[in-house]
Amino acid sequence: GKRVGILTAGGDSPGLNAAIRGFGKAAIGHHGMELLGFRDGLRGLVEDRWQPLDGSALAGILTIGGTILGTSRDKPHKMVVDGEVRDMVPTIVENYEKNKLDAIVCIGGGGTAKNANRLMEAGLNVIHLPKTIDNDIALTDTSFGFSTALGIATEAIDRLHSTAHSHHRVIVVEIMGHKAGWLALGSGIAGGADIILIPEIPYSVESIAESVAERARIGRNFSVIALAEGARNEQDTADLAAATALVKGASTPEAKAAANKHKEAVEAGHRDNPFKLASALEGATGLESRVTILGYVQRGGTPDANDRLLGTLLGSAGADLVAQGEFGVMVASQAGRAVPVPLGDVAGNLKTVPLDDPWITAARGVGTGLGD
Ligand code: F6P
Numbered sequence: 001g002k003r004v005g006i007l008t009a010g011g012d013s014p015g016l017n018a019a020i021r022g023f024g025k026a027a028i029g030h031h032g033m034e035l036l037g038f039r040d041g042l043r044g045l046v047e048d049r050w051q052p053l054d055g056s057a058l059a060g061i062l063t064i065g066g067t068i069l070g071t072s073r074d075k076p077h078k079m080v081v082d083g084e085v086r087d088m089v090p091t092i093v094e095n096y097e098k099n100k101l102d103a104i105v106c107i108g109g110g111g112t113a114k115n116a117n118r119l120m121e122a123g124l125n126v127i128h129l130p131k132t133i134d135n136d137i138a139l140t141d142t143s144f145g146f147s148t149a150l151g152i153a154t155e156a157i158d159r160l161h162s163t164a165h166s167h168h169r170v171i172v173v174e175i176m177g178h179k180a181g182w183l184a185l186g187s188g189i190a191g192g193a194d195i196i197l198i199p200e201i202p203y204s205v206e207s208i209a210e211s212v213a214e215r216a217r218i219g220r221n222f223s224v225i226a227l228a229e230g231a232r233n234e235q236d237t238a239d240l241a242a243a244t245a246l247v248k249g250a251s252t253p254e255a256k257a258a259a260n261k262h263k264e265a266v267e268a269g270h271r272d273n274p275f276k277l278a279s280a281l282e283g284a285t286g287l288e289s290r291v292t293i294l295g296y297v298q299r300g301g302t303p304d305a306n307d308r309l310l311g312t313l314l315g316s317a318g319a320d321l322v323a324q325g326e327f328g329v330m331v332a333s334q335a336g337r338a339v340p341v342p343l344g345d346v347a348g349n350l351k352t353v354p355l356d357d358p359w360i361t362a363a364r365g366v367g368t369g370l371g372d
Pocket residue numbers: 011109132133134176177178229299
């Protein structure tokens with residue numbers, strides 16, 4: 001049988017263990033493979049830290065949050081080793097050969113897709129499984145983790161309504177999602193947020209204040225605002241775009257370093273975004289305004305039924321692909337089916353919310369403010 005390594009990388013997300021189990025049970029039970037679980041993402045491959053995964057290691061993990069393998073955000077080509085940033089791809093290739101691996105399965109999000117693609121370019125047989133609460137991976141309808149996080153954020157918005165209407169307050173709730181608005185938009189619609197702010201639509205504080213004040217005029221003297229962590233007002237959006245363009249346009253390593261430093265400073269200046277928004281709204285409307293940051297609550301705990309199903313479906317399909325010797329692909333979910341798509345088409349392509357997305361149309365349809 002084939003010897004296959006498996007790892008989880010990037011932020012933890014509900015459904016990772018369901019995917020490990022789905023892949024593992026099919027790989028071992030159905031295809032007679034041997035499975036090595038590498039620890040802490042790509043770092044485990046570099047440091048050759050792994051544990052054998054047999055049937056008993058995979059038993060009872062379906063419902064557990066996080067990942068039994070541990071994770072990290074380490075990049076193979078730029079890894080901090082002994083206090084120095086180094087290209088560890090050659091070490092990964094060595095360990096892959098030393099362990100006589102036939103394939104390596106990387107479970108992760110957009111960043112991991114890029115890293116998996118780098119390993120593929122270095123000659124390894126790679127399969128990628130799409131995980132993220134952000135729903136921003138290209139070429140797949142969805143990714144495991146998103147449905148659970150959507151449920152948690154929706155419930156949080158429901159519960160925040162209690163305090164908002166009882167105390168006549170504005171509550172700005174910050175929702176994760178990286179540079180995409182899927183999680184804030186989906187939970188904002190499902191939780192009936194009054195205003196939803198996403199990175200794809202730069203907002204105007206005046207327009208939000210006007211909506212809040214208008215609600216107050218008709219007797220609804222409270223508002224719940226779902227704010228995606230990546231959403232910015234028009235000025236901050238423009239500043240960030242300019243800083244990003246400087247980084248892209250930098251032609252020398254020195255210019256690039258300086259541009260990166262400038263971009264980091266711009267981003268650091270946005271860190272108190274929800275608080276700035278709340279205080280501007282309080283000033284403009286006279287309504288007491290507060291902030292709730294959902295943070296890691298959104299990605300913790302047991303996966304919901306959708307994410308267990310998706311992890312199992314994509315995991316077991318991944319094992320079939322390894323058995324057939326089909327590599328260099330991500331196992332995408334398209335119209336309910338597991339479909340292999342070229343890893344090179346996924347890497348570096350984030351899926352943000354299109355402005356004509358049906359969720360945007362629905363939000364506007366029910367009168368939700370989008371800040372523009
Ligand atoms: O990608 C998942 C995610 O939770 C994003 O929504 C968020 O931007 C990021 O990870 C935060 O990750 P961490 O704090 O673990 O680096």
